[in-house]
Amino acid sequence: MNPELYILGSGSATPTRERNPSAQLLKIGSAKILIDCGEGTQMQLLKYGIRHTGIDYICISHLHGDHYFGLIGLISTMSLMGRQQVLNIIGPPGLKPILDLQILHGGMSLKFDLNFISTNGNHPEDIITTDDFELSTFPLKHRIHCTGFLIKEAPKQRRLLPEVANSYNIPVEAFKDIKAGSDYINEAGEVIANDILTEAAGTPRSYAYCSDTIFDKQIATYFKDVNVLYHESTYMKNLEDRANMYFHSTAEQAATIAQMTNAAQLLIGHFSSRYDNLQPLLDEAKEVFTNTELAVEGSVWWI
Numbered sequence: 001m002n003p004e005l006y007i008l009g010s011g012s013a014t015p016t017r018e019r020n021p022s023a024q025l026l027k028i029g030s031a032k033i034l035i036d037c038g039e040g041t042q043m044q045l046l047k048y049g050i051r052h053t054g055i056d057y058i059c060i061s062h063l064h065g066d067h068y069f070g071l072i073g074l075i076s077t078m079s080l081m082g083r084q085q086v087l088n089i090i091g092p093p094g095l096k097p098i099l100d101l102q103i104l105h106g107g108m109s110l111k112f113d114l115n116f117i118s119t120n121g122n123h124p125e126d127i128i129t130t131d132d133f134e135l136s137t138f139p140l141k142h143r144i145h146c147t148g149f150l151i152k153e154a155p156k157q158r159r160l161l162p163e164v165a166n167s168y169n170i171p172v173e174a175f176k177d178i179k180a181g182s183d184y185i186n187e188a189g190e191v192i193a194n195d196i197l198t199e200a201a202g203t204p205r206s207y208a209y210c211s212d213t214i215f216d217k218q219i220a221t222y223f224k225d226v227n228v229l230y231h232e233s234t235y236m237k238n239l240e241d242r243a244n245m246y247f248h249s250t251a252e253q254a255a256t257i258a259q260m261t262n263a264a265q266l267l268i269g270h271f272s273s274r275y276d277n278l279q280p281l282l283d284e285a286k287e288v289f290t291n292t293e294l295a296v297e298g299s300v301w302w303i
Contacts, residue, residue, distance in 0.1 A: 003028040003153065003205055003303035005228065007295045008044035009036075010269040012234050012248075013066045020044055020297060021066035022270060024230070025055070026151060026207060028303075029132030033057045034074075035149060035209050041070035042077055048298055052078060057128070057135070060091030061211035062146035068095070072102045079110045086113045090127055090135070092145045093118040121145035124222055130154065138222035140213035142247045148211060150223050153204035157181075160198055168192050205303045208263075212270065214244060215253040220260035228303050229258050230295055233268035236275075236284055251281040255288035269295035 004027045011019030021038025025045070032055045034041070045052055052074065060068045068091070078087065089095065096116045103110065117127055124138040133154055137147040157179045165175065170184055170192070178184055184192045208223035210231040223229065231254035235243045243250050249257075251268055258266035266289050271278060278294050285292040293301075 003151075003207065005207065005230075005267075005301040005303055006048060006050060007267075007269070007297055007299045007301075008041055008048065008050075009038050010271060010294075010296050011038075011066070012270050012272050013064065014273040015039075016273045018276075018297075019271065019273075021069070022061075022211065023070065024209070024295075025050055026303075028151065028153060031056065031130065031132040033059060033133075033135070033151065035059045036061055036067045036211065037069075037071040037074060038066045039069040042074045044297070053081075053083070055087075056085065057088045057090065059135070059149050059209075060089065060095055061140070061148065061209070062142060062144055063092055063094055063098070064142075064144065064212065067211065072099060072106075075099070075103075075110070075114070076106075076108060079108065079112065083112045086115050088115045088117065088128070090117045090137075090149075091119060092121070092147075094145075119145075119147045121147055138219070140211060140219065141216045142212045142214070146212055148213070148219070148222070149209045150206065150226070151209075152206040155204055156201035158194070158198035159201050164197055168197075170197070207303045208261075210254075210257070212247065213249060214247040215249050215256070217257075217260065220257050223263075224261050226261060226263050228265045228267060228301060229261060229263040230267045230269060231257055232270035233281055233285065234270050234272050236281055251285040252288055255285040255292060258289040258292070263289075264291065265301075266292040267295040267301065268292060 006025040008023035009020035022036040023041040024035040026033045126136045128135040134152045136150045140146040206226045208226045208229045233251040233254045234248040237250045237252045
């Protein structure tokens, strides 16, 4: 099953009735990864029927409140509900002391450990490799330390061709090693090459998350040929000067990055509260990159 992306929040700093601050949840293999955690994220999880159990990884792009003010509330609820497994939090170095202070002065006694992994805002880094996914970060150009996230499926084992294996009288107990890439050597010492016995399982899927950033062509070097790209699109191009002032991007600029990276699909979000109607932002992006969609609350996307 391909990874699934759930949009929990698509707004920017100023809240609206229709849009929550930034938050997304990616299901990839058996893992759940929460990406940003704006205010009210746990309510959005409830609203869309997504259980917070199983969320073992939370990625925070930067420390502007609309991207992490919901985190301490979610952690508190996890503890109250009896969570015991470690929670991995990937984010800026300043996040740990903030949470430590909230936990200390809130008199919280967590029933589980927090494992903090600090991000680097200056260069890309490989962060985590599991049986389900590989997660890395890349720097974005915002007013403060900010990183994007690239999440790829872990490489898949090759698919065994049973009819071919049977034709060589290969025993079932050898299948595991063959699927892992080994050749088969029979009792006569003959080598049956792995590429005869198996076929490729398909290219792992990939997702890139570009949080708040000014338009920067350098970003396009970090995630070529990604299956789905999310890129903030706070403003339309008539407000490009305002976007530059606050280190944000326009819908047209987000589409330009998608075009430069040869992304298969673009999702735009982090919309300014000035826009009640999002169709003009979508139209603007589609003029540059046709396969663009709005990353609005409640939408689900296959990666």
